[in-house]
Amino acid sequence: MKKKHWITAGLLLFVAVAVAALVVKETRTVVDQPETSAVAPAEAAAAPAVNTATVVAYYFHGTARCMSCKTIERLTNESIQNNFASQLKSGALQWKVINVEEGDNRHYAGDYKLYTKSVVLSRMENGTEKRWKNLEEVWNRLGDEDGFKRYIKTEIEGFLNQKG
Numbered sequence: 364m365k366k367k368h369w370i371t372a373g374l375l376l377f378v379a380v381a382v383a384a385l386v387v388k389e390t391r392t393v394v395d396q397p398e399t400s401a402v403a404p405a406e407a408a409a410a411p412a413v414n415t416a417t418v419v420a421y422y423f424h425g426t427a428r429c430m431s432c433k434t435i436e437r438l439t440n441e442s443i444q445n446n447f448a449s450q451l452k453s454g455a456l457q458w459k460v461i462n463v464e465e466g467d468n469r470h471y472a473g474d475y476k477l478y479t480k481s482v483v484l485s486r487m488e489n490g491t492e493k494r495w496k497n498l499e500e501v502w503n504r505l506g507d508e509d510g511f512k513r514y515i516k517t518e519i520e521g522f523l524n525q526k527g
Contacts, residue, residue, distance in 0.1 A: 415454075415455075415488075415489070416455070416486060416487065416488045416525075417454060417455060417456070417457060417486075417487045417488075418450075418455065418456050418457070418484060418485070418486050418487070418519060418522040418523050419456075419457045419459060419484070419485045419487065420439070420443060420456065420457065420458050420459070420482065420483075420484055420515075420519060421459050421460075421461055421471075421475075421481075421482065421483045421484075421485065422435065422436045422439055422440075422459070422460045422461070422480075422481075422482050423461050423463050423471055423472075423475070423477055423480060423481045423482075423483060424436065424460070424461070424462055424463070424480045425462065425463060425464045425480065426462060426464045426465075428480075431502075431505055432480045434505060435480060435482065435501050435502075435505070436460060438501075438508060438511045438512055438515070439482050439501070439515050440458065440460075441512060442511070442512035442513075442515040442516050442519075443456070443458050443515065443519070445512075446512075446516045446519075447519060447523075450523060455523060456519065456523065463477060475495065475497060476497070477497070479502075481497050481498070481499070481501075482497075482498040482501050482515070483495060483496065483497050483498065484496050484498065484518060484519060484522050486522050486525060494522070494525070496518070496522075498514070498515070498518055500514055501514070501515075
């Protein structure tokens with residue numbers, strides 16, 4: 364009986380150490396990146412035409428991508444393509460998938476205070492970022508594809524319909 368308890372305790376310890384190692388590795392990929400960029404998020408995105416507003420929907424990820432990360436990208440893309448085709452075509456909405464571990468993209472981690480894979484909306488007006496939001500709820504809605512897509516749609520509509 365004691366042997367069974369020792370084996371169980373050993374296995375639990377092994378799992379705890381493995382999970383802790385994964386968490387540390389995951390947080391290091393974004394947190395340890397230097398915030399050396401003097402470029403503001405507004406300057407990092409392409410400047411829209413004069414006197415126009417543009418919403419940029421970003422999906423930020425790292426090089427290593429789990430199933431959940433790929434699902435977030437897929438569902439966000441589907442929601443954008445299905446609900447905002449005309450805005451994409453007109454340029455009122457842009458959709459960008461960016462690996463923050465690649466050299467020129469590292470500044471986004473600091474610009475948007477990223478600590479994990481994220482969907483971020485940015486509203487640009489006359490070349491200046493007026494507002495941005497990290498859609499952190501995407502992680503809580505992974506189990507509900509329709510709810511996830513509605514969440515993305517609602518948040519983007521709010522950014523597109525914002526006045527001044």
